[in-house]
Amino acid sequence: MTTEALFSPGRLGAIEVANRVAMAPLTRARGDMEGIQTPLAVEYYGKRASAGLIISEATNISRQGRGYAFTPGIYTDTQVEAWKPVARAVHARGGKMVLQLWHVGRFSHASLQENGAPPVAPSAIEAGDMVFTEHGFEPPSKPRELETGEIDGIIADYVRAARNARTAGFDGVEIHAANCYLLEQFIRDSTNHRTDRYGGSIENRTRLPFEVCEAVAGAIGADRVGIRLSPVTHSVGATPFDSEPQKTYGFLAERLGTLGLAYLHCIEGQTRGANLPESFDFQALRRSFGGSYIANNGFTREIALTAARSGRADMVAFGRPFISNPDLVERLRQDEPLAPEAHKEFFYGGGSRGYTDWPDFVSR
Template sequence: MADLFSPGKIGAIPVSNRVAMAPLTRARADMEGVHTPLAIEYYRQRASAGLIISEATNISRQGRGYAFTPGIYTDAHVRAWRPVTEAVHEAGGHIVLQLWHVGRISHDSLQEGGQPPVAPSAIQAGGLTYIETGFERPSMPRALRTDEIPGIIDDYRNAARKSKDAGFDGVEVHSANCYLLEEFIRDSTNKRDDAYGRSVENRTRLTFEVARAVAEIWGPERVGVRLSPLTKSAGDTPLDSDPQTTYGFLAERLGTLNLAYLHCIEGQTRGDNAKAEFDFQALHRAFGGAYIANNGYDRELAMTTIANGLADMVAFGRPFIGNPDLVERLQRDEPLATAPQETFYGGGAKGYIDFPTFAAAPTS
């Protein structure tokens, strides 16, 4: 039987343990989305994770919604990411890149020519996004025309090819956290009356078509998809009116592609695990493949979840910021460091690559 620290495979990707590093936006790239060399050391330090899922990475200029986040749509992006993947591999780790289009959670100052962001429907997001000069409310989006949607899928294809050129082990399609693909999924943000609106089948169509297109580039066994049925933090986005049915339908549909894994945020990010209010195992069963559980896990819950066969991996987010050697600390049941929140986003090396590993006590 598997335990949290046993090796295995997720799709075609070998993993040295069942601890995944969740995507963590750190906003350390430049305004063109090109990473600085600091990212090489940041990811290398965390290569003992069974699988690193990279920070969310923009598939296009249109897909960008936050300043200083990285991209994967130009050759310059490929050149910046390649030494990152090489460093992770040299340290014995594996890393997939998360493909990201923010949809309406953007600002016209981040868009080419000051254009408005795009969304399934012209509904303005609440909350704040981060531009070069500070925090601002997202701009009013425009609804994508039906004839523009194939171009969005092509942007995912291009990003998938470039992630392959950059040396990643696979990709994760970000269909969570209230960004573009999830905006199509939810009836609260999708008011379309074309082939991508109204019915559950239509609202889940774009996520399915993107996953299928990316799988054609990578092979399905190296593609995962992330979902978040209960998350509403980005843009103060209302939930779908029937998330259990909607996301269950999507999970089953994605399962027909024989993908590497389904990755679910089990509740509100930075909140408690929400298994009691939503049947995430129903999504796991409907998908039929490997499952990565995420949200509110500690050592005990993660170990129990893996031992009981309820997940194939457990993803940890914020603990990996201050604990580059998180896997070793969990295995030894050592205390975890808490990273200061003021260094989460933006800046340089401080709060990024300067956290020490746990010093083992001398043995007699």
């Protein structure tokens, strides 16, 4: 099977990429409680710069947007300064990197919020699952419903974060509208019971992610803005899905396509689950968007080669394999075996162990 397509150069908007292998965003929780990225991230990301595009770990756009302890932010000058050497390290090795902008919405705990305030959400519906606090994993706190007048402030937070990302040296940003966080909570009718202009119809429920993308594109250029969606990722609890995902996300993709964004990045199926469920047509979503498309979720080397060769995706994103394989691109190119998957105990929090100590076998 030819490997030329997957390892050929390409372009996502204004961003030229050396190959079609992207590093998906991976939360590692190695920062501090002020949202300042660890200096270890310079080595961590620099060693993975052979990816055509690195999408950073999800990064908080505000204190309110934080839902997990030790995750980095991009809303203070100190946070921006901590990210600058990371971007420089990736560029020094010929790589490209965008910063993923994150607001968790209801997936937070009052202990992570300013003055112990409740998290915010489109509707006051409690989330399932657990969030990572200073004390370990705890159930999320019940959120309060955002007032209509507060939404412009959240859009402004995204714009500020995007501008800060460019100041820090990133090639662009990715709007995180996936994995059941704030923007996806607005999209889905299971989590959005609002009666104002941001709730009810599909047009209203998709209004906020569109307005965020429109505002960020206006601030830093549409050709440096991507968005991530997860139409069929399950949310733990009583609000797992949207009732009409193909119709809802197809409408959103078509609207986003009018902005001329750099790319659409889709989790094709349940996060960390099987690849390409038959229940959703991701190629229809791609056609509705009309621009560059990054596919993600459960890709093997063989599936990625086929996707690139057939033109089904402009890039293929790999997540967890990049944790224990800093040189994943070269391993895929040479069809070398991958290192064993990292133990989950090293995924979140801690220091260099399980973070920067993975050897680079192929280039030896």
